[in-house]
Amino acid sequence: MTQLLWDISPPIHGASPVFPGDTRxxxxxxxxxxxxCPVNVSAITMSPHIGAHADAPLHYDPEGAAIGAVDLEPFLGPCRVIHAIARGPLLRWQDLAHAITPDLPPRVLVRTYERAPAGWDEDLAAYAPETIERLADLGVQLIGIxxxxxxxxxxxxxxSHQAIRRRGLRVLENLVLDTVPEGDYELIALPLKLTQADASPVRAVLRALP
Incomplete structure (x- = not known):
């Protein structure tokens, strides 16, 4: 059977890795x-940067918008998954160039791990700022990793966060792309309408295009 849906969100629990010093x-x-009592009711405490999440401009700009105020359009629509496995520490243009075509969708997600680690990765791969600038020049509205x-x-x-601030891009981090083939999909990764938060968890999924 052809797979139609990929859940690209890591599970969230007490052992989920967070940036050192952040809230577990x-x-x-x-x-x-x-x-x-007819119900179970819980209270949770966590960083909004845990698991798959969307950064708000407020995260990297003291005058930036909270996540609840950002336009949802960048988080929903056609995207391209590009494999650049073990190409760190910085993703250069040549690491993505093999998958850049004139019909590039406005959302780009990059897979850097062969298999996502269970814990915090101090040597994580990241975008080079100039790579973000070139993607923005091609009309990309959202980048993910x-x-x-x-x-x-x-x-x-x-x-790189300052590059997306200058160019008005949105970002998704901490995705799980281990089983996702390179290619084009529909991305669905809507943040919560948190009116004062610097980020929001998302349940990020990819859906096969018709």
Whole structure:
């Protein structure tokens, strides 16, 4: 049977990796089913950057919009998955060029791992800022990656985040693309309407194009 849907979101739980110092996932039960209570109700605490997530401009721009205020269009529509496995630490144009064609969709997701690691990866692959600039020149509205950040983990200048700020791009991080063949899909990865947050978890999926 032909696969029609790929879930590209990692599971979220207490052991999910986070940027060192960020808030891990935790959950407590506020109510449980008993003869006197008909429901289970929980409270969760976590960083909005855990799992597959969309960064808001507020994350890298003190005057930027919160995630609940951004346009949803970039997170929904045709996209291209490009394989650039083990090409780090920075993804250069030559790492993507084999999959760049005149009909490039406005959303590009890059797979860098053969298999996504279970824990935090200090040596994660990231986008080179000039690669983002060239994608933006081609009309790309959203970039994604299967690592925790579009910038190196040790970066303080966040040059790639500043590139998407300048060019008005949106970003998805921490995707799971291990089983996704290179090619074109429909992306569905809508962020929550969090009115004050610097990011939002997403349930990112790819759907086969007709």
């Amino acid at each position: 996932y935790s959950q407590q039960w506020c109510a449980t089913i008993t003869p006197d 299967d690592t925790a950040s579009i910038d190196p983990a040790s970066s303080k200048a966040l040059e």
